[in-house]
């Protein structure tokens with residue numbers, strides 16, 4: 001049994017003048033089926049307006065679909081009583097893009113993080129504080145931060161606070177809706193790493209929603225591509241972006257595979273040239289994680305594999321399936 005199973009879900013929004021039946025109908029999600037297994041991350045990628053957030057809200061129990069079913073831990077969410085839904089929601093958490101509006105600016109961090117604990121658990125004030133301190137530690141913040149207010153933190157730190165709140169009840173599934181999109185690139189990498197570590201440590205499952213296929217590729221186990229409300233393609237192995245076949249997926253991928261899309265240029269350095277001179281620099285946005293990263297020959301090189309393999313680079317050349325070089329071993 002999958003942790004989450006969505007079956008043929010459709011959501012239509014009606015807006016504008018509906019009195020005479022002239023309201024505009026938007027089919028935000030059309031006939032979508034998707035499963036998330038325990039301990040895995042499904043990356044949901046697609047451009048703005050394709051229905052990703054609506055699907056996320058349906059999963060979170062925040063937006064009832066017009067048709068279709070959502071099963072979470074084997075229970076049909078929208079056919080459950082409100083009491084049963086409250087129990088299921090404990091295991092379903094979310095981290096949004098806008099960390100500023102996710103926290104109450106007038107509350108201290110202790111109160112913000114302990115909110116779900118107070119809603120669901122009957123802990124003494126001392127136990128509650130102990131849990132908040134533990135959560136701050138888990139997300140890489142200091143015990144002293146418990147007494148601070150949101151305005152005293154950077155964007156990345158605030159997102160860590162939102163993550164601490166999301167994991168407070170040890171949930172099973174977290175919907176990460178553009179959770180890193182508002183952060184600086186270097187901070188994005190730190191938060192992605194934190195999410196990867198937490199997933200492993202607490203056997204979490206994620207639905208990682210993003211328009212950024214590089215980020216999705218970095219964190220996800222499998223990828224679903226959404227286009228105009230539909231899931232047009234799913235791949236089982238997020239490490240192999242070349243498995244994406246749908247023309248829209250390839251369009252999304254295009255900007256990643258070409259290291260310098262703004263110049264519309266495909267690099268064609270030879271492998272040996274790269275190794276001897278390290279003349280090319282990495283166009284990948286997580287390059288700082290990989291201080292000696294080097295971009296190699298041509299558009300077939302999935303740049304993220306540079307990062308995923310740490311200091312090892314993989315070079316795909318015609319006639320050569322793959323050459324891997326450990327950059328630590330070259331001067």
Ligand SMILES: Nc1ncnc2c1ncn2[C@@H]1O[C@H](COP(=O)(O)OP(=O)(O)OP(=O)(O)O)[C@@H](O)[C@H]1O
Pocket residue numbers: 013014015026027028046047048049050051052053054055211
């Ligand atoms: N409450 C609503 N009322 C009417 N239309 C809506 C509502 N919410 C979303 N939509 C419409 O549904 C479609 C899908 O929106 P959604 O926010 O799910 O897309 P998205 O892929 O998450 O985009 P973004 O990345 O920009 O948030 C859009 O056309 C949007 O305008």
